[in-house]
Amino acid sequence: MLELDRIAKTPPGGHTLFADLSLTLAGGEYVAIMGESGVGKSTLLNLVAGLDHPDAGEIRVGGQRISGLADEAAARLRREKLGFIFQAFHILPHLTLEQNVRVPLLLLRRDDPARAAAMLEAVGLGSRLHAYPRELSGGEMQRVAIARALVHRPALLLADEPTGNLDPETSDSVLALLREEIKQNGATAILVTHSAHAAAGADRVLELTRDGLAPRTLPRVA
Template identity: 70%
Template sequence: MLELVNLGKSYGGRNVLAKLSHRFQPGEFVAVMGESGVGKSTLLNLIAGLDAPDSGQVLVDGMPMSGLDDDAATRLRRTRMGFIFQAFHVLPHLSLLQNVALPLLLNGAPDPARAAHMLEAVGLAGRGADFPRQLSGGELQRVAIARALVHRPALLLADEPTGNLDPETADGVLHLLRAEIKESGAGAIMVTHSHAAAALADRVLLLTRSGLKLA
């Protein structure tokens, strides 16, 4: 489903990723760990097509992301991928239910019941009419997780998905992530510093300057 081929990226003359190659198996839940600044978030952005590599290719279902125009790349992200990023990207002018339901609406398949179910699954039942300004950072993270999962993506990309959660809530959210992706047969790549989070993955990879290897 996903393959990295000699992927390279630099910023300001500094190599962040160099000649990185790896094949991810369909339906596999992978945790990626590594020191700060080694390029974990950059890797997710390249996989998603939100940033372009300086060299190499990201292949999704055998198709190079670099070969897609902006519209095609946007459609691929919207229909096939889910994102949980550290900055949340929850829209302040939409209610929680509207935020979670947005991927379904953009894909032409509105389903308020599914959106409400996902809010309940992340512990926010009955809060659908609330707005992001009424939530804590941890609650905003849970909204972002519900939104990423609501349309049952084929590939979930998660950047520190429990970074703003207390240990008990984090454990519940991680089990939800695993249950949802296993039920749908989705693949998932989760960047994390948490060994407890990584322990729930099928496989743990360590990203270093020399590439990805089993932890």
């Protein structure tokens, strides 16, 4: 489903993040990527989503090469196949929570208010369909972003610290929801996180360093 073939990336004026990075994820595979701050985890997600371009190498989603797509084609691929949970939320302030969550469905011309309501219910906001983002806490905004990313059942889910603003109980319920949606829909998913607890629910865990990606073994929880 996802192939990264020897990609390289050096941000303007910065140091090299990736020089020869490769990764292959099968359909339905759920992978967590950990690593120190500044190592390039968010940049990697942006490259996969076509929001940024590698300096070298190729990225393919479902066999389609995206690293060289024109902006319009890349946007179409994101609408049709990707769900992205951003650290910055990107919730539209002039829309209600229900309307925000319905945006991916409307862009695909398959609006389903019941599905949007069900996703808000799943993240604990089912009673606030008609609230506006200005009425929410940071943790609640994060939950809306998660509901929106999942609502259209994306083939590829990219989650950038999706539990960073959540309390432990809500974090656990959201992680369970992510895994359930991923497995039920046969989606491929990458979870970027600093949390070993969050990463533990993935099928496998990788560590991103200056030398690339390597398997990481998490300590057992007593």
